[in-house]
Amino acid sequence: MMVAGLTAAALATVGHLGHRAAVTVPAELRPPAPGTAAALHHTLREGNHPAALPARSGTGERVVYAxxxxxxxxxxxSGTVRRSFGVSPSTVDPAPGAYRVTSRSRTATGSDGVPIEHVVLFASVEGTAIGFSAAVDGSAPRLDPEERTGGIRQAREDGAAMWxxxxxxxxxVVVR
Incomplete structure (x- = not known):
């Protein structure tokens, strides 16, 4: 009985000291309240989220493609993520590294015959142009691994943001 009393007293003391320590931490060092925009930004910045900007993805104003x-x-x-979104990959990937946007077309026809818009090209692999685009009908490409395609498809609203x-x-910047 005495051991139980001492254990309870020790736990209460540790809990009280932990609470005092928590309330005396300066506000700028406390994590943001869950569910707030600040909490989401903190999560993304710290890499604790699947959509977090990859480490070692460069500096300055850039497009990062993982x-x-x-x-x-x-x-x-500033390093702030303006927008992040998923894409449908092509059958040909560029090697990881830094590139520059070399060409843009407001509209074109994809290698799959689908009308596309907001075409942003940045690389070429053995004659296959690599770039981002959005299908006008909103479709994702049907990839044939035997066909060399370089179109990385995005949703129309993401394509407009990319454009x-x-x-x-x-x-x-292309990363693994």
Missing amino acids: LGADRVWLVEE GFATLGRKV
């Missing part, structure tokens, strides 16, 4: 995650980030000069951000010469 091959393994099939995800794109539009990153401002506004990825101007000629904009850096594109």
Whole structure:
């Protein structure tokens, strides 16, 4: 009985000291309240979220494309993620590294015959142009592994955001 009393007293003391320590932490060092925009930004910045900007993805204003995650980030000069979204990959991937936007077309026809818009090209692999685009009908490509395609498809609203951000010469960083 005495051991139980001592254990309860010790736990109460530790709990009280932990509470006092928590309330005396300066506000700027406390994690943001769950469910707030600040909490989401903190989660993304700390890499604790599947959509977090990959580490070692460069600096400055850039487009980041993660091959393994099939995800794109539009990153401002400050390092703040303006927008992030999933994409449908092509059958030909560019090698990881830094590229620049070399060409843009408002409309075109994809290699699958589907009308596309907001075409932003940044690389070429053995004659296959690599770039981002959106299908006008909103469809994802039907990939044939035997066919060499370089179109990385995005939703139309994401394509419009990419078009506004990825101007000629904009850096594109490809990571695994």
